[in-house]
Amino acid sequence: MIYLFFIVLGMSCSSDKEDPLPIKTVEELALESLAGTSGITYSIANGGSIRRNNLDESRFFDGFTLRFNVSGKTFSSTNGDDLFETSGTWEFVGNSFDKIKLSGNKPASGVDITFTRTSSQLILVFNIPTPPSGRLEGTQALSGSYEIRLNNNLS
Numbered sequence: 208m209i210y211l212f213f214i215v216l217g218m219s220c221s222s223d224k225e226d227p228l229p230i231k232t233v234e235e236l237a238l239e240s241l242a243g244t245s246g247i248t249y250s251i252a253n254g255g256s257i258r259r260n261n262l263d264e265s266r267f268f269d270g271f272t273l274r275f276n277v278s279g280k281t282f283s284s285t286n287g288d289d290l291f292e293t294s295g296t297w298e299f300v301g302n303s304f305d306k307i308k309l310s311g312n313k314p315a316s317g318v319d320i321t322f323t324r325t326s327s328q329l330i331l332v333f334n335i336p337t338p339p340s341g342r343l344e345g346t347q348a349l350s351g352s353y354e355i356r357l358n359n360n361l362s
Contacts, residue, residue: 237304240324242275249273249329249357259351273329273357282309290349291315314349331355 231239241247251257251271257264270286280298284291292311300306300319309316320333337350 233304234299237299238277238280241307241322241329242277242280244277246274246276246278247329248360249275250360251357253358255328255357256355258354259349261352271357272360287313287315289313315353327359329357329359331357 249255249272251265251268255265255271257268257271267288268286268290272285273287273291274283275297276282280296281294282297283294285293287293290313292309292313292315295310295316297307297309300308305323306319306321308319311317314335315333318333318335320331323330323332332352332354334352335350
C-alpha cells in the first residue's frame with residue numbers, strides 16, 4: 208500500500224506537465240476578434256445594413272463585402288462603391304484596440320472606425336466630415352455618420 212502511494216505521488220510530481228497557454232495581449236485579442244486567425248469576410252447579405260445619418264443606404268451597396276486579414280493587416284472590399292478602397296492595409300488607432308483606420312483615399316479611409324464584434328455581426332461606426340470647402344471629389348455626397356452591420360462569413 209505504501210509502495211502504491213509513492214508511485215501515485217511520483218506521477219503527480221512529474222516534470223512533464225504541459226506548458227500553460229501563453230496569455231494573449233489586448234492587441235492580439237482585438238486582432239483575433241476582427242480578423243480571426245486567418246482572416247474573416249463580412250457581408251451585407253442576409254440582413255446586414257449600411258446606415259448614413261440614420262437612413263438606410265444599403266441599396267447602394269448590394270453585394271458589399273469587407274475582408275480583414277491577419278497577415279500584414281490587409282483588407283479588401285467588393286461593391287464598396289465610392290466609400291471603401293478595393294484593398295489596402297488597416298491599423299489600430301493608438302492603444303485603442305476597438306478602433307481601426309483604413310489606408311487609401313476613399314472617404315472611409317483615414318477616419319477612426321469603431322468596431323464591435325458580436326457572434327454573428329461586425330458593427331462599424333464612423334463619421335465622414337464634410338470637407339471645409341464643402342466639396343472634394345464627391346465626398347460631400349458621402350459625408351455623414353455611418354453605422355454598418357455586416358454578417359460573418361467566417362472564411
